[in-house]
Amino acid sequence: MTRxxxxxxxxxxxxxxxxxxxxxxxxxxxxVDGISYDLAAGDTLGIVGxxxxxxxxxxxxxxxxxxxxxRIDAGTVHWKGTDLVGASDRDLRAIxxxxxxxxxxNAQAAFDPTYTVGEQLxxxxxxxRDLSKAAAREEAQALxxxxxxxxxxQNLDNYPHEYSGGMAQRAMIAMALAGEPELLIxxxxxxxxxxxxxxxxxxxxxxxxxxxxxALILISHxxxxxxxxxxxxxxxxAGRIAERGSREQLLTDPKHxxxxxxxxxIPDVDTVDDLASIPGTPPNLLEPPSGCRFHPRCPKADxxxxxxxxxxxxxxxxxxxxxxxxxxxxxxGPAEDVPTPExxx
Amino acid sequence: xxxxxxxxxxxxxxxxxxxxxxxxxxxxxxxxLVPGDPAIIMLGSDATQEQIMAVRDQMGLDEPFxxxxxxxxxGVVQGDLGVSPLDNRVVTxxxxxxxxxxxxxxxxxxxxxxxxxIPAGTISALRRGTIWDDxxxxxxxxxxxxxxxxxxxxxxxxxxxxxxxxxxxxxxSPLEDPVAGIKYMILPGITLGTAMAAIVTRMLRSxxxxxxRQDYLNAIRMKGVSELTVLGHAMKNAFIPVITVIGxxxxxxxxxxVIIEEVFTIPGMGRLLVNRIRDRDYVMIQGIVLxxxxxxxxxxxxxxxxxxxxxxxLRDE
Amino acid sequence: xATDTTTRPAVRRARRFLARFRKNRLAVIGATVLGLFLVVxxxxxxxxxxxxxxxxxxxxxxxxxxxxxxxxxxxGRDIFSRVVYGARIAFQVAVATPLVAMLVGVPVGLLSGYxxxxxxxxxxxxxxxxxxxxxxxxxxxxxxxxxxxxxxIIIALGIVFIPQFARITRGSALSVSKEAHVKAARSMxxxxxxxxxxxxxPFCMSAILVQASIVAALAIILEASLSFLGVGxxxxxxxxxxxxxVGKGFVSSGQWWYSVFPGLAIVFSVLGFNLLxxxxxxxxxxxxxxxx
Numbered sequence: 001m002t003r004x005x006x007x008x009x010x011x012x013x014x015x016x017x018x019x020x021x022x023x024x025x026x027x028x029x030x031x032v033d034g035i036s037y038d039l040a041a042g043d044t045l046g047i048v049g050x051x052x053x054x055x056x057x058x059x060x061x062x063x064x065x066x067x068x069x070x071r072i073d074a075g076t077v078h079w080k081g082t083d084l085v086g087a088s089d090r091d092l093r094a095i096x097x098x099x100x101x102x103x104x105x106n107a108q109a110a111f112d113p114t115y116t117v118g119e120q121l122x123x124x125x126x127x128x129r130d131l132s133k134a135a136a137r138e139e140a141q142a143l144x145x146x147x148x149x150x151x152x153x154q155n156l157d158n159y160p161h162e163y164s165g166g167m168a169q170r171a172m173i174a175m176a177l178a179g180e181p182e183l184l185i186x187x188x189x190x191x192x193x194x195x196x197x198x199x200x201x202x203x204x205x206x207x208x209x210x211x212x213x214x215a216l217i218l219i220s221h222x223x224x225x226x227x228x229x230x231x232x233x234x235x236x237x238a239g240r241i242a243e244r245g246s247r248e249q250l251l252t253d254p255k256h257x258x259x260x261x262x263x264x265x266i267p268d269v270d271t272v273d274d275l276a277s278i279p280g281t282p283p284n285l286l287e288p289p290s291g292c293r294f295h296p297r298c299p300k301a302d303x304x305x306x307x308x309x310x311x312x313x314x315x316x317x318x319x320x321x322x323x324x325x326x327x328x329x330x331x332x333g334p335a336e337d338v339p340t341p342e343x344x345x
Numbered sequence: 346x347x348x349x350x351x352x353x354x355x356x357x358x359x360x361x362x363x364x365x366x367x368x369x370x371x372x373x374x375x376x377x378l379v380p381g382d383p384a385i386i387m388l389g390s391d392a393t394q395e396q397i398m399a400v401r402d403q404m405g406l407d408e409p410f411x412x413x414x415x416x417x418x419x420g421v422v423q424g425d426l427g428v429s430p431l432d433n434r435v436v437t438x439x440x441x442x443x444x445x446x447x448x449x450x451x452x453x454x455x456x457x458x459x460x461x462x463i464p465a466g467t468i469s470a471l472r473r474g475t476i477w478d479d480x481x482x483x484x485x486x487x488x489x490x491x492x493x494x495x496x497x498x499x500x501x502x503x504x505x506x507x508x509x510x511x512x513x514x515x516x517x518s519p520l521e522d523p524v525a526g527i528k529y530m531i532l533p534g535i536t537l538g539t540a541m542a543a544i545v546t547r548m549l550r551s552x553x554x555x556x557x558r559q560d561y562l563n564a565i566r567m568k569g570v571s572e573l574t575v576l577g578h579a580m581k582n583a584f585i586p587v588i589t590v591i592g593x594x595x596x597x598x599x600x601x602x603v604i605i606e607e608v609f610t611i612p613g614m615g616r617l618l619v620n621r622i623r624d625r626d627y628v629m630i631q632g633i634v635l636x637x638x639x640x641x642x643x644x645x646x647x648x649x650x651x652x653x654x655x656x657x658x659l660r661d662e
Numbered sequence: 663x664a665t666d667t668t669t670r671p672a673v674r675r676a677r678r679f680l681a682r683f684r685k686n687r688l689a690v691i692g693a694t695v696l697g698l699f700l701v702v703x704x705x706x707x708x709x710x711x712x713x714x715x716x717x718x719x720x721x722x723x724x725x726x727x728x729x730x731x732x733x734x735x736x737x738g739r740d741i742f743s744r745v746v747y748g749a750r751i752a753f754q755v756a757v758a759t760p761l762v763a764m765l766v767g768v769p770v771g772l773l774s775g776y777x778x779x780x781x782x783x784x785x786x787x788x789x790x791x792x793x794x795x796x797x798x799x800x801x802x803x804x805x806x807x808x809x810x811x812x813x814x815i816i817i818a819l820g821i822v823f824i825p826q827f828a829r830i831t832r833g834s835a836l837s838v839s840k841e842a843h844v845k846a847a848r849s850m851x852x853x854x855x856x857x858x859x860x861x862x863x864p865f866c867m868s869a870i871l872v873q874a875s876i877v878a879a880l881a882i883i884l885e886a887s888l889s890f891l892g893v894g895x896x897x898x899x900x901x902x903x904x905x906x907x908v909g910k911g912f913v914s915s916g917q918w919w920y921s922v923f924p925g926l927a928i929v930f931s932v933l934g935f936n937l938l939x940x941x942x943x944x945x946x947x948x949x950x951x952x953x954x
Contacts (some may be wrong), residue, residue: 600796
């Protein structure tokens with residue numbers, strides 16, 4: 001089920017049918033439900049979706065950061081040949097930092113407030129490389145400079161709470177790069193930042209990907225952010241992949257109704273009419289809708305078809321695919337009583 | 346602008362001094378609250394007029410309070426806490442001879458409580474919801490419900506009398522004979538430390554539970570370090586608020602040591618205080634209470650400074 | 663919330679409280695234990711088989727038996743009866759001490775939290791200086807001044823716990839003083855006293871109630887401790903602590919019952935108050951509490 005650019009060589013990361021569930025007191029939440037994709041060296045992949053779509057959980061599953069009451073129930077995550085699902089703690093530790101690095105959303109919350117940034121960077125550097133403290137410190141300083149933090153030498157000795165939001169974000173990126181990873185995962189790295197800072201961070205990612213020849217997985221609910229850095233996208237909804245494809249494919253010719261609505265709901269400068277929003281409420285992951293999880297909110301839903309079994313993934317041209325019944329032969333068109341987007345277009 | 350440790354220390358010291366002054370004022374003034382004539386109460390009804398006058402003079406009771414206070418404090422800063430009218434013992438000497446025992450008892454309690462609380466709180470938090478956690482919580486509840494002197498008696502019954510593992514009464518200074526000294530300190534230490542351990546365990550558990558959920562721990566994991574290292578970070582952060590609780594508990598330790606000294610017949614300041622209260626020796630009582638509360642204020646100061654040192658976020662003005 | 667115009671809001675609140683109370687295991691267990699003790703305390707003369715002062719030297723220092731469930735002391739007095747009568751002292755202390763402490767503590771806290779500023783500063787410094795004394799030392803010192811009698815001890819203990827009530831009340835008063843309805847009342851010309859009594863104080867009641875339970879537990883322990891040291895309720899009143907004081911002397915010679923049973927009485931009564939307090943806290947304000 002490889003759904004990627006056929007010219008890709010053997011992929012760096014290969015996710016197959018990854019399923020992660022949370023066993024809470026209230027019930028079982030299926031956060032990620034059978035997703036699959038590949039990533040080659042140097043690829044830039046963006047994962048977009050609403051909050052609750054499972055984007056964050058899916059990447060945390062990759063690096064084994066899922067804790068009770070969550071569990072990876074099924075699937076495999078092959079990283080350079082090794083399956084990370086069920087891998088030993090030692091194996092995971094060897095990969096974290098050195099081969100896969102991760103950047104989180106709230107930069108301040110990513111640092112231990114009782115140590116200086118420098119100390120934490122040094123800890124990151126020395127975790128995988130055998131360097132003396134002095135050499136590690138130089139390395140740490142170089143990292144800070146690489147991510148564009150001024151006065152790197154002084155800032156090493158500052159505490160995280162003394163960093164501004166944007167600086168902290170950069171520092172966190174520096175920490176993720178300390179082990180010289182081949183893949184950098186960024187989970188909502190620009191959310192909550194000023195628009196101008198967002199732009200700077202995005203630029204930083206672009207530069208890093210190019211200079212370090214790293215693969216990148218960038219997660220965001222903000223399509224604008226992702227589209228500036230990533231060449232390929234995954235659109236997730238309620239734990240499943242709704243659509244996948246290249247930037248051009250998705251932006252110019254979205255196939256899945258959710259993607260279409262998602263794109264329409266992004267206001268642009270010329271919007272004078274009411275803002276469109278995706279009708280209905282976000283799915284309840286404790287009791288997700290049957291069949292295609294988007295069907296209660298989908299303007300093209302075909303009752304009797306879309307609400308029974310999960311839709312198959314339909315291929316379009318190179319690497320572009322969507323999980324939707326609309327493009328199957330059984331599709332008979334929308335039912336009568338289907339929600340429509342609220343705005344006039 | 347970042348506050349350095351010594352600046353903060355100076356500020357706290359300046360705050361501590363008025364508190365100490367207030368405490369000393371209260372302690373001096375207490376004598377005047379006694380219904381009746383303290384001198385007569387101390388000396389007994391068959392005291393001569395001269396004796397009564399002498400005592401009243403020594404205590405400054407016939408002067409206005411300010412004079413009494415100044416007189417008393419002048420003595421205090423020179424190390425003179427007065428002489429007991431009952432048996433002419435020099436207060437300062439009596440206190441100094443008793444101080445080491447009290448300090449050892451208090452320290453034993455402190456050490457035991459941390460030895461219990463740190464593992465108990467950590468395990469309780471890490472194994473939340475399991476039987477270990479329930480045990481920890483139950484321990485917490487019992488710890489504050491069982492009076493320490495009763496616990497001491499029960500421990501004496503079981504380990505001292507029945508099993509004969511530990512001595513029942515008496516005291517050997519650990520300075521003179523470390524092995525024997527420690528043996529004498531074990532049961533008192535456990536007794537004193539248990540109640541404090543219960544409270545600290547509860548606190549550490551709740552703080553650690555909060556801390557474990559923090560995302561920075563995931564960021565640390567992503568560096569590829571061991572879970573132990575991650576736990577270390579979590580504990581360091583969780584411990585910071587626990588330090589304040591420990592400081593507060595020190596007051597409990599100090600007060601509790603009085604009782605423990607009574608239970609285990611240890612010749613410390615506490616036993617002296619209790620005996621003198623029964624004998625209405627106000628001079629001695631004043632001195633001992635002053636020493637206790639000064640200790641307490643100073644320890645709190647140290648706790649404050651430690652807290653400041655451990656928590657870099659406080660350092661910004 | 664159905665609008666029931668036939669029952670007054672206070673009655674509805676009370677009913678709701680009782681319903682929640684019944685569901686909370688801690689509170690129920692605590693209340694049951696305490697109820698038991700209360701019965702014992704009130705009906706002591708009926709329950710105790712012997713007069714607590716009745717000596718019976720031939721039967722001295724006998725272990726637990728059918729006639730003497732808790733054994734006898736060195737004068738042949740029935741320890742069970744003494745413990746039963748001791749419940750009276752314990753309960754008087756447990757109920758009266760929080761009341762005394764509240765008498766001063768609550769007004770102080772109200773004034774502090776409501777007026778803030780200088781008033782708050784001064785009052786809290788005062789409270790802090792009382793709080794600075796470890797409770798046993800403070801208790802000891804106050805008893806040394808006032809002299810030993812049940813009333814004096816209750817007053818002394820009450821003073822020890824004033825800061826606790828002051829702080830709790832201040833906290834609640836502070837937060838409610840910022841609310842709109844308080845400011846509204848002020849703007850309508852209500853006097854401070856009226857506002858404090860009718861708007862601020864009711865809001866603080868739940869926290870005060872929880873604190874009362876906790877202080878009751880602490881008071882029992884403190885009184886027992888003072889009696890154990892010999893500076894508590896004077897003999898022959900059988901305060902549990904006083905019994906233990908003598909009982910300890912018989913530990914080496916093996917009369918364990920002398921020390922164990924009175925101590926258990928203390929533990930259970932304190933446990934009762936602590937459970938009640940924890941339960942009340944869960945019911946009245948589930949957000950704050952150790953059982954996260």
